[in-house]
Amino acid sequence: MIHLRHVRFKYNSRYVLNGLDLSVAPGDRIGLVGPNGSGKTTLCQIIMGLLAPESGDIEIFGKARVDEADFQEIRGRIGFLFQDADDQLFCPTVLEDVAFGPLNMGKSPTEAKRIVKATLASLNLKGFEERITYQLSGGEKRLVSLATVLAMEPDMLILDEPTSGLDEETAERIVHILNESNLTSILISHDREFLDKTTGKMLKIQNGIISAA
């Protein structure tokens, strides 16, 4: 699904990614680990087309991705969860926030509402539609962010530290949701136990390249 070849990316003059290769096949569930500042988030943002690498090839869903238009095509198909839920939730109500993605993808308001309802129900968030997003607790914010991503019915998930700062019970819910959905995924986390439960393969990013962990 995703093939990166020899990707280089630098902040200022330091290469965070230095000739990195990565392949993700359909059905892969990859845990991505690595020290702070090793480029995990950068890598994911490059896949989403939010950052442009200095050099290297990016092939996603069987097509080379170069410019903004190429990446617009894939964004609806890869669900990306940001580290900070406050970055992701920007509408006042949960209903509107979760509907934002489906509406952008051309769904009618009625259809979007139906998708929101179904997604919230599947995450055990029934009745959250009219809740105000900035008044949710940290755990609820994370779950609603996940709902905004899942509502787009993506083929693949990339989650950036989905369990950081969550209590055990909420983290366990996320494990359950991920295992239930069984989507191809890349999960960034420092929590090995969480990755053991949710992924089949562990990769480590260090010194700008990826190796088996």
Add this chain to the structure above:
Amino acid sequence: MDIEEFALGDSFVHNLDPRVKIICTLVFSTVVALNHWISAAAAAIVFPMVLIAAARINIKRVLSRLVVVNTFILFLWFLLPFTFPGDVINSLGPMEIHAEGLQYALLITLKSNAIVLMVIALLGTSPVFNLVHALSHMGVPDKLVHIFFFCFRYVHVIHEEYHRLAKAMKIRSFQPRTDVHTYRAYAYLVGMILVRSFDRSKRILAAMKCRGFRGRFYILHHYEMKRCDYLLAISSVVFSAALLVVK
């Protein structure tokens, strides 16, 4: 800080079409702002007061907002009676008090309060997002609508960020004084808030792009004019017109 404190409620005023509310507020405010008569300005206050009563919102909170507005107006009372040219009716030490100045200050006070009350009664009783929708329905340019909306949404986040930074300063024994150290610390605080807000805005845009945002907001609710919307529209036009003829 709760900007939407009056928006929760289920009265007839809360349920009015936000488009009608915006237009009525505009018409009313324009008429009130342009009028020159104290009697008309005083009469103008009646309309928003009726609406506030109908909306059953917390009167104490309404008053506390008026206090803020009137604090600014208070300065006019210190200035206008002494500086506006006109008949002298009294003197305070070396300064003369002019009748026209007093009238002018009173007129401004009445007008401002009437307009602010109208804004609270009509716009305050709608959630900001509904107003934003209404604005885009009314053909206001997308960019303006977006700026308005994001300002509102992220004021909270920036406010929280400010508190976090201020606390971080406090726990390291920062005490504001009148010296360069204090000024510099505050400058850093403001600078840091700006930088962080800028970074956050970039992350938010990135998150929106990931969900397929291409510069357009799609609207989930559509509005339909009901009988009470026409009622408000007609009554506010009639009332505003009446203000024009009152002297």
